[in-house]
Amino acid sequence: MAITIGVEFTAMACPCALRLVGADEAALRDAARRAIAEVRRIEARYSRYRDDSIVSAINARAGSGEPLAVDGETAALLDFAASLHRASGGAFDITSGVLRRAWDFNGQRLPTPGEVDALLPLVGWQQVAWDGTHITLPRAGMQIDFGGFGKEYAADRCAGVLAAAGVDGGFVELGGDICIIGPAADGSPWQLGIRHPRRPGATVGEVALRQGALATSGDYERFIEHGGRRYSHLLDARSGWPVGQWQSVSVVAPTCAAAGAVATLAMLLGAEAEPFLAAQGLSYLAVDIRGGVRHGGSKPPTPPAGGSHAI
Amino acid sequence: MVCAALALPGAAAAAEAPAETEVAFKWLGYQDWQPGLKRVRAESPSLRVAAPVGERWSVVAGATLDSVSGASPRYHSAVSGASRMQDRRHAADVKITRYGDRSSWSVGAAGSSEHDFESRAVSLEGSWSSEDNNRSWHAGLGLTRDRIGSSDDLDLAARRRTTELNAGVTQAWTAVDLLQASLTLADGRGHYSDPYKRLDQRPEARRQRSLMLRWNHHAEAWQATLRSSYRHYRDSFGIRSHTLAAEWVQSLGRRVQLTPSVRAYSQSAAWFYYDPVYSFAGAPYPPGYLTDPPRHLSPDARLAAFGALTLGLKLALRLPEGWSTDFKIEHYEQRGSWRVGGQGSPGLAPLRARFLQFGLARRF
Numbered sequence: 179m180a181i182t183i184g185v186e187f188t189a190m191a192c193p194c195a196l197r198l199v200g201a202d203e204a205a206l207r208d209a210a211r212r213a214i215a216e217v218r219r220i221e222a223r224y225s226r227y228r229d230d231s232i233v234s235a236i237n238a239r240a241g242s243g244e245p246l247a248v249d250g251e252t253a254a255l256l257d258f259a260a261s262l263h264r265a266s267g268g269a270f271d272i273t274s275g276v277l278r279r280a281w282d283f284n285g286q287r288l289p290t291p292g293e294v295d296a297l298l299p300l301v302g303w304q305q306v307a308w309d310g311t312h313i314t315l316p317r318a319g320m321q322i323d324f325g326g327f328g329k330e331y332a333a334d335r336c337a338g339v340l341a342a343a344g345v346d347g348g349f350v351e352l353g354g355d356i357c358i359i360g361p362a363a364d365g366s367p368w369q370l371g372i373r374h375p376r377r378p379g380a381t382v383g384e385v386a387l388r389q390g391a392l393a394t395s396g397d398y399e400r401f402i403e404h405g406g407r408r409y410s411h412l413l414d415a416r417s418g419w420p421v422g423q424w425q426s427v428s429v430v431a432p433t434c435a436a437a438g439a440v441a442t443l444a445m446l447l448g449a450e451a452e453p454f455l456a457a458q459g460l461s462y463l464a465v466d467i468r469g470g471v472r473h474g475g476s477k478p479p480t481p482p483a484g485g486s487h488a489i
Numbered sequence: 490m491v492c493a494a495l496a497l498p499g500a501a502a503a504a505e506a507p508a509e510t511e512v513a514f515k516w517l518g519y520q521d522w523q524p525g526l527k528r529v530r531a532e533s534p535s536l537r538v539a540a541p542v543g544e545r546w547s548v549v550a551g552a553t554l555d556s557v558s559g560a561s562p563r564y565h566s567a568v569s570g571a572s573r574m575q576d577r578r579h580a581a582d583v584k585i586t587r588y589g590d591r592s593s594w595s596v597g598a599a600g601s602s603e604h605d606f607e608s609r610a611v612s613l614e615g616s617w618s619s620e621d622n623n624r625s626w627h628a629g630l631g632l633t634r635d636r637i638g639s640s641d642d643l644d645l646a647a648r649r650r651t652t653e654l655n656a657g658v659t660q661a662w663t664a665v666d667l668l669q670a671s672l673t674l675a676d677g678r679g680h681y682s683d684p685y686k687r688l689d690q691r692p693e694a695r696r697q698r699s700l701m702l703r704w705n706h707h708a709e710a711w712q713a714t715l716r717s718s719y720r721h722y723r724d725s726f727g728i729r730s731h732t733l734a735a736e737w738v739q740s741l742g743r744r745v746q747l748t749p750s751v752r753a754y755s756q757s758a759a760w761f762y763y764d765p766v767y768s769f770a771g772a773p774y775p776p777g778y779l780t781d782p783p784r785h786l787s788p789d790a791r792l793a794a795f796g797a798l799t800l801g802l803k804l805a806l807r808l809p810e811g812w813s814t815d816f817k818i819e820h821y822e823q824r825g826s827w828r829v830g831g832q833g834s835p836g837l838a839p840l841r842a843r844f845l846q847f848g849l850a851r852r853f
Contacts (some may be wrong), residue, residue, distance in 0.1 A: 197566060353569040362566075373570030381568060396571030429571055 180363040182345065185210045189217045190329055192353025197214045198340065199347035199363045209343035210363075213336045215421040217352065220332045226256070226275070226323040233323055233331050241318025247311055255324060255331065262326075262439055263303045269356055269446040271415030273315075275323045276300045280418070283400040283411055294418040330393055330438030333357040337434075354394055358433040372479055375425035375465050382471060383463040385430060385479035392479075393437035394425035412445050423448040425465040428479055429455070436460075507547050509811075510540035513850035550583040553601075584612075593615040607636045623661040627671070630654055637680055647681030657701075667709040673699045682787070689787045691761065697724040713739040722756075726792065730756035731829070736801075743807070750801040750819075756831040758794035761785035764834055793834035796827025801844075811852040819844040 183206050185196045196213060223226040226233045232252055239246055248256070252418045259272040276297050280289035300320045307314040315322070324331070328353050336350045337357040347360030349368055359368055371381035375398050385392065397410035397420075409420045427444040431437035440458055444451040452472065455462045461475025471481055515535050535549035580601035587594050597612040610633040618625035631653040657671025674697070681691040699722040706715045717735040722728070736750035763786055801819035808814060821842040825833030 195567065349567060351567045351569075354568070356567050356569050368565060368566045371568040371569050375571075392569045394569045394571055399571040426571060 181206070182363050182413065183210070184349070185214070187214055187275070189214070190221055190332070190353060192329070194353060195351045196336075196340070196343050197348045197351075197368075199360065200345050205343075206345065207326045209340050209345050213339045213350070216339045217332050217336050220328070220335060223251075224324045224328055226321070226325075236313055236315065240315035240320040243314065243316075245307065245312035245314040247314060248465075254311060255327075256313060257310070258327070258435070258439070259322075259324070260303065260308065262443065266443050266446050268302075268304070268416050269414045269421075270326065270443055271301060271303050272322045272324065272326060273306065273320055274301050274304055274413055274415035274418075275321050275325065276319065277413050277418050281402075281409075281411070283402060286402050286404070288402060288404050288409065298418055307462060326442060327435055327438050329353055330355050330357075330391075330434040333391070333434040354482070355391075355434050355438055356393070357391040358387050358389050365474035370479075372428045372463060373426075376469065381474070382426075382465060383442065383479040383481050384426065385461075385463075385477070387430065390430055390432050391437045392428060392430050393434055393441050394426055394428040395438065395441035397422070397445070398425070412442070414446060421448055422444050423467055424451060425467060425469065427451065427455075427462060427464045430461040430477070430479070507539060507541050508850040510538070511852045512852055513537045513539075513848060515846060515848040545588045547586045547588070548583065549586075551581065553580040557621050591620070591622070601623070604770035609634050625659045626657070627659070628654075628656040635679070647680030649677060650675035651675055664769070665709065667703075667705040668700075669703040671701050673697075689789065690785050691787055692726065692785055695725055696844065699723075711739070713737055713740075727758070728756055728792065730754065743805075746803075746805040748801075748803040748805070750799075750803070752799040752801075753796070754798070755796040755827070756794060757828070757831055758834055759787065759792035762787055762789070762792045762794075762834065764793075764837070766786070790837055790840075793812075793825065794828045794831060795823050795825045795833050795837055796829055797821060797823035798827070813850050813852075815846075815848045817844070817846040817848075819846075 181203055182197065182199050183203060184206075185198070187194050194217070196210050198210060200206045200209075222228060223231055224233050225231050226237070226378075228234060232248065233352060236246055236248075262270045263272075269353060279295065280293040280297055282289075290349045300317055305316055305320075306322075307316065327427050333350050333352045333355045336352070337359050338349065340348065340359050345359055347362060349356055349358045351357075354373065356370060358368060364453045370385050370387060370392055372383040372385070372392075372394060373396070374380040374382040375396050395412065397408060397412060398442055400411040401420075408422070410422070411420050413419060414421050416482035424445050428451070429437045429441040429444070431440060437460075440455065440460060441462075444455055444462070444464065447454050451464065452474065454463070456474060461473075461478040463471065463473045463479035465471050495810040509797060513536070515537070535551060535553040537549070539547065541547050565629040580599070582597065582599035584595050584597035594613075595614040597610075597614070599608075599610045599612075601608050610631060612629060612631040614627065614629035616625055617836040633649075633653070635649040635651075637649065639646045653673060653675040655671055655673040657669060658670040659667065662668050671708075675695075677695045679693065681693070682689045699720055701718060701720045703716070703718040705717070707713075708715065711844050715735065715737055718732070719734075720730075720732040722732075728763075732752065732754045734750070734752040735749050738746060738748045740746050763785065780847045799819055799821045801817060803815060803817040805815040806813060821844070822839070823837075823841075824839045825835060825837040827833065
């Protein structure tokens with residue numbers, strides 16, 4: 179008789195949850211402990227807020243000319259970042275974090291074009307020397323961070339730890355990014371909702387999944403509202419200014435890192451998003467800037483029957 | 490005469506500025522389970538400092554850091570969205586007390602904020618005791634202002650104001666018995682509906698009244714104190730509840746105290762509560778909703794009719810150098826069928842929860 183347990187915790191400054199299905203509660207709790215430790219390990223290694231992280235070590239050497247040799251895991255993440263940079267024509271860029279100095283989403287002030295332009299020389303993955311083992315940031319003040327897909331990566335790793343520990347079913351949710359381990363105790367899929375980008379507490383779509391992952395990129399995470407326009411935290415690295423064609427894009431993919439990357443790229447590609455999503459062969463639900471809902475793919479999330487549900 | 494175990498909140502007999510400063514740290518763990526799902530949540534630590542300031546003043550301040558907030562979604566197993574930076578939930582309170590010869594005055598302020606709920610409160614309290622210190626009165630006034638809603642949806646900036654008055658009297662009945670009666674009245678106006686539930690429209694006002702009776706008895710032969718209380722509550726939502734609680738503070742030697750406790754609770758449902766029955770069609774609708782919607786309705790389980798029982802055990806140790814530590818475990822169970830004096834709400838799933846609390850304090 180399979181049992182289900184739920185564990186809630188905080189990591190990466192987000193509410194996180196595990197739902198685990200298995201035969202033995204003690205074994206599930208033990209698996210959960212190991213899975214949470216894995217999430218914290220990734221957070222410690224790649225958080226730009228921690229002095230002892232690899233990201234901080236890389237950023238500290240910016241402008242010194244000193245290359246840093248990185249391990250296999252970091253190399254894989256850098257390669258992934260490089261491919262996203264290519265696929266988005268440079269709009270997605272892990273060196274764009276320095277733009278935070280101009281964009282203060284806690285205050286409500288827009289930066290001046292001058293403030294943004296002053297930072298653009300420090301942005302550009304094409305400047306970074308990356309040979310697969312060594313990374314060098316050529317200018318002082320340049321920074322990289324994995325905020326764009328770190329959480330999705332952690333969700334995949336966490337699910338991997340759980341599957342390896344013998345967990346039969348369940349899912350990992352890290353702040354809205356969901357990675358499925360297997361179906362529910364009775365074999366049914368998990369009913370997943372998609373947050374409405376403008377109405378807190380409501381959903382705009384839902385999908386039932388037995389496997390795979392669901393991730394969402396949206397303009398409502400952090401933003402400045404000015405003159406009736408919303409300036410979200412999703413900045414096009416080429417201009418330093420936010421994209422604005424979609425309220426949110428949610429993607430179903432085999433891994434959470436893939437789902438999150440495709441969702442973010444779609445947001446950045448603006449008008450090209452739908453052809454791009456179709457070319458990936460993945461199911462998606464996208465909400466355009468006026469609130470219109472589009473979906474595509476073989477098994478897309480659909481708007482809920484009977485109007486949007488309250489969460 | 491009044492030893493620490495007898496002391497009651499509001500009793501002016503305890504109206505003496507504390508001689509020492511105390512810093513206390515608490516950690517709280519929580520888990521609950523309902524049929525089909527067991528949830529474990531790690532809560533966060535809180536810190537409290539109580540310090541005398543001069544001979545006649547004291548300051549008590551506390552803060553809770555990093556609590557995980559967030560209701561689990563009910564209809565979906567999980568909801569995907571752009572990651573919301575979890576606003577660390579902050580809660581802090583401070584109270585300043587001035588002690589007179591047989592009276593004390595306190596002024597306090599408290600606030601808490603989560604990403605979609607903010608609360609600010611101020612309070613004023615006073616207590617006075619008779620010449621022989623056997624009787625004391627206390628009275629207090631509190632004002633709370635809540636703001637519900639988030640900055641995501643600027644339309645939702647619902648507010649709520651509550652005014653609360655309380656008054657009571659404490660009497661030392663014998664050398665080892667303390668009795669207290671207190672009355673609390675609260676009047677609130679504003680938004681009570683839960684913004685995260687679609688079919689939830691509650692009245693815009695809530696008047697509450699409660700009466701609390703306490704009896705503390707020190708059993709010298711046993712080296713123990715009994716603390717018991719009864720509380721009756723009623724409000725304009727139609728909820729009437731009774732709480733009967735007792736704990737036995739048993740000293741084992743000079744340094745150890747073991748306290749088993751029990752609390753029995755029963756409440757009637759709010760008049761606008763309806764039983765949510767989820768069906769294949771989706772979110773529940775109360776009967777008659779589609780043809781003749783009622784003005785007020787709510788499926789919130791906290792407004793249902795149910796009974797609950799809490800069993801607890803606390804172990805407190807006094808360590809050298811002014812340190813003390815305590816560990817408490819509580820088991821809570823709630824069921825519709827346990828309601829006393831009426832029918833419990835049928836659609837209510839039984840809930841069991843366990844609370845673990847660990848505390849460490851230092852006086853100096």
